[in-house]
Amino acid sequence: MQVLVNETRTEVKGSLVALIGLACVTGFLVVEYRDVAPGASLRAWVAAMGGLLTSWLAAWIDFVLRPPSDAQILRWWIPGAKAGMTICNVVIAASVWLFMPPAGPELRALMIILYAWYLVIQFVAATEATQVLAGAVVLVLGSLVTWLLVAMPPYALPLAFFLALFGGTLLAVRRFVRAAVVEATAARATVARERDAKTHFIRAASHDLQQPLQAAALFLNQVKPGGKAAEQAPALGALRQSLTAARALVAAMLEHLKLEGGVIRPSLQAVRTGDVFDRVLLTQRPNAAAAGIQIRLAGIGHWIIADPALLARALENLVANAVRHSGAGKILIGARRRDDAVELWVADNGQGIAADDRERIFSPFEQGGRVGAEGGFGLGLASTRNLVALMDGQCGLAPARGGGAAFYIRLPAAAASEGAELPCAA
Structure with a gap:
């Protein structure tokens, strides 16, 4: 939608040139045909064109002086422009039957050039929002070709053929140009997103890395050489936590850069879900316990095709995200077979995720509407989706059912002979 809006703003402001050109052509036709065209028909056509041009000018002035939202x-x-251009096409198409019959050969040739010029103006002025070029070609050239075939002046058939060819070529070129514009617009949007991502990255790094490092410096100042171990234990423990937090931030940053650079290569193999879950528990259970969150496991006996290290890292990101942001009391890490795939789940009973945030949270530096909030760079979910993609899997957020959030990772199942499902473990 934003592309249509931007395109409309540009085209409306630039349409003054076409307006002036069409007004000049209308004036020329009035002077040239006032003695040869039927008076009533000419006056009706001039009134219609005058009304269109006046409305066009008034709309242009209003658009420039009071830019709309x-x-x-x-x-x-957009609907008004489409309606106005369609009416203009009808009036121009009707003019064929007013101006071509009384004209001599030279003036008819000039009129054909003017009709072609009008279509070129439509080619330039018509936007993806209005989409009236095809209608203009059908109305104007259709009317002109029909008159040629009815009146049969000299070279009527060749003229009709080449006019139809001109119209088809115009539509084809417009399609190619539109495709190029869409591609260029998408490329600009990609560059803008990458630029914004770098800006967010620098902002997040400068903000979030400073916090644990500054805290570490404060706690380090509390440690005195030769001091008693019991007295310095709290400061040393806090210092260790601050440095651990800083190391985690740096690790997340490096992981994001590696994924963006495409330097991570997966080593796919048959992996038992329970073995991966154990690795996740080893790193995440202490933080969960400190937050008062209980972690349970289910479906530990499934076999999947994955890189065990990358899969463990992806699940760690999901669990860490739930611990940090969900406000949950319980987290379930589970797996279940779905046809030829296995779905791994990290579900919590926390506050859930707003509908507007359900896709955006998978973008780098996003945390449910908060950038860099609650610690971290907001890279965990983005990295998780990229890690899973490296293993030919899918990662997403399941539709909300009650409270909490449930993230899934879907990966190909390994052969059934490689492992049997074991009972659930708490």
Whole structure:
């Protein structure tokens, strides 16, 4: 939608040139045909064109002096522009039957050039939002070709053929140009996202790394040479926690850079879910216990095709995200077979995730509407999705069912002979 809005703003402001050109052509036709065209028909056509041009100029002035909002453009300006251009096409198409019959050979040739010029103007001015070029080609060239076939002036058939060819070529070129514009717009959006990501990265690094390092410096100042171990134990423990937090931030940053650079290569093999869950518990259970959160396991006996280290890291990110952000009291790490795949789950009974955030949280530096909130860079979920993609899997957020959030990782199942499902473990 934003592309349509931006395109409309540009085209409306630039349409003054087309307006002036069309007004000049209208004036020329009035002067040239006032003595040869039927008076009533000419006056009716001039009145219609005059009304269109006046409305066009008034709309242009209003647009420039009082720039509309994006919502107003989508609701009023785009439909209005489409209706106005369609009416203009009908009036121009009707002019064929007014101006071509009384004209001599030279003037007819000039009129054909002017009709082609009008279509070129439509080619330039028509946007993806209005999409009236095809209608203009059908109306104007269709009317012109029909008159040629009815009146049969000299070279009528070749003229009709080449006019139809001109219209088809114009539509084809417009399609190619539109595809190039869409591709260029997408490329610009990608560059803008990458630039914004780098800005977020620098901001998050400068902010979040400073906190644990500054805390470590404060606790280090409390440690005195020769002091009693019992007295310095709290400061040393806090110092250790601060340095651990800083190391985790640096690790997340390096992991993100490696994923972005494409330097991580998975080593796929048959992996038992329980073995991966044990690795996750080893690193995440202490933090969960400190937060008063209980972790349970289910479906530990499934076999999947994955890189055990990358899968463990992806699950660690999901569990760490739940510990840090969910406000839950329980987290379930589980797996279940789905056809030829196995779905691994990290579900919690916390506050859940807002509908507007359900996809955005998988973008780098995003944390449910908070950038860099609650510690971390907001890279965990983005890294998880990238890690899973390296293993030819999918990662996402399941539709909300009651409270909490449930993230899933779907990976190919290994052959059934490689392992049998074991009972659930607490």
